[in-house]
Amino acid sequence: MADSDESMMYPNPNYEEYFPENLLSETRSSDFRSSCIKAGSFIVIKKIMDEYKLSEHLSSWDENGKGLFLDLAAYSIIAENNAAQHYPDYAYNHPVLTPHQKIYSDSTISRFLSEIDDDDRINFLDSWNEDRDHKDKLYISYDSTNKNCKAGDIEMAEYGHPKENVGAPIINYSIAFDMKNQEPLLYERYPGSIVDVSQLRYVIDKFKGYGYKNLGFILDRGYYSRENIAYMDSCKFDFVIMVKGRASFVHQMITAHKGEFEEKRSCAIREFQTYGMTIPSPLYAEKVCLCKNCQSKPEYPEHHLEIMKRMITRKSLTKAILTLAQYRSPYSFRASAVHLEMKSVFAFV
Template structure:
């Protein structure tokens, strides 16, 4: 593998303009089947940045708060076909709710009409729901069971379905039921509230709540006699009492509030605009895991945790390159996953990093007569991986023979017409984007 110099990489990043990225995204989405019924999973993250010459780096709600300004990055993922569609980069001070309307506008511009959005609770707002309705898009949104929006609805169904065998969803080991209701007071349509109960989640959430309450009580003991005001989150669980001089005396737990939240632990709700079963709604929502894995891939495998650039143009160019790499990596991941379903065993080498390492072992060496040939036969593992891509050992041998012929003729694998003697840094090289 050729390692390019820093100057050549810098020239590549400098040559990619906004027009190039927009042109690629337009062409990429134009080739999608717009007649197909799609569900798009939309998710965002943010990254810390210390570069001084980046305009959209601002202080916002950082997911990994290091006291630095951030920029936001969002990806729209076609769950139906397992393909990333497009991405958005925007200032760190903009929250998810505010940005969502611009996403809908972009989806309309790309020509997607028969589709629905799969969103987490960070995108929920009355305006966003209404905007999707106005443009004819359906939605699937997660809401926690303790939220005021659905807590009363969940409470009304407690102890009615948690042990019913008709409500069990075996794939995810939860119980679910569906209720038809309006989302808010002036809603014009009936929505479908899919209420779920997860016994394992109930135990975890109850323990978390109990630890929170105990932590607050220890905190109170250190503050007795001090003049201090408490946050709304603390006053939600405790009645605060002060002395005549304004000093803090003690806090009394609001038993009814804590008990009501303990009762709602383990419950969550998915709201859909279209009629479907609780199992169908949960299966579709779980498709968001793919977009979350994309962000994990971006940060873990593709070096996106640190951008290592100093200008906005270079940052945008690197994000574009990462998006193209994500398309390729996701395709490899999808094919490997499909192959796993076809074979009986679950080998640990059918992950993207391990599969790439296995295929890198296929080597060609130069013999005494100057020709290049395969160094050894294709292994059983490599054959399994190749079969996921519709390839076999015969294809590897054919390509090896072709590569050996090109090298014997003194031709480049990438560009047979490239002149010999070009400088390593590529000072005279031009990057062309069609």
């Protein structure tokens, strides 16, 4: 019931369903709120935004734009939805970041998002990376994926090499984040016709432009190429890259060393409960140098071979051994006897 006129009532969320011909105004007043506000998740997200100073990284935006943009981010996390038409219903019973708790309609949100251009994105990333620590060693995990797009008016959607081919154009997008702090550092989108392996060099140049000097990259097999490896080496960047399992030299190494590490406790990688070994070998015929601080002598890269866990029994046994190692000091037993017993058990597995 309206306070100014008792013959009038405020429309509820079902009003548009029964009276679609009557258009409501694009904004709702700050009084048009639910009597019960769900603030728990919002408080946590708001604290994270404040700690990362996200509002300061949007310095070129006005307060209305900052509030709506950050509120849409909170909405997508809390509601697990990014549909603009559902935002007003979310804002009805959640706190919002816009000045005076102003609620915007879905049409206003669509127009707002369409006005965000590449300069806004670049300025945000520049400000974000400027605030990061450029002195410490950073290990950057970088990966990309693609999304099928059947919309006909998106210029960036092109035919390429999708992970799931449905016969539609795709859009590629990628993200790089700091492995230690679990903080995203860079995201980008590029046309679907561009393959991942050709994009890595431009990503490395961007990090150099941000001022990072002491970097290491962790990459999957999609970025494995002679040119990418040589370029990272020329930039003095460390890297761990997954090789393509079907490569001939990989198959030869695995076959040559089969049985040498799978059951050796000295080759156990306890953190991941698996086994592996390091094998020095030339990467290419011309012996491309991949060592850090290399002088004149060519050196070879190290390929880490890793096997899958054979059986659940082996994994459980490894856990039991680690548990036993933690509590073995109060007990007296002969290590040699335990070693022989474990050896017989591994042989059985």
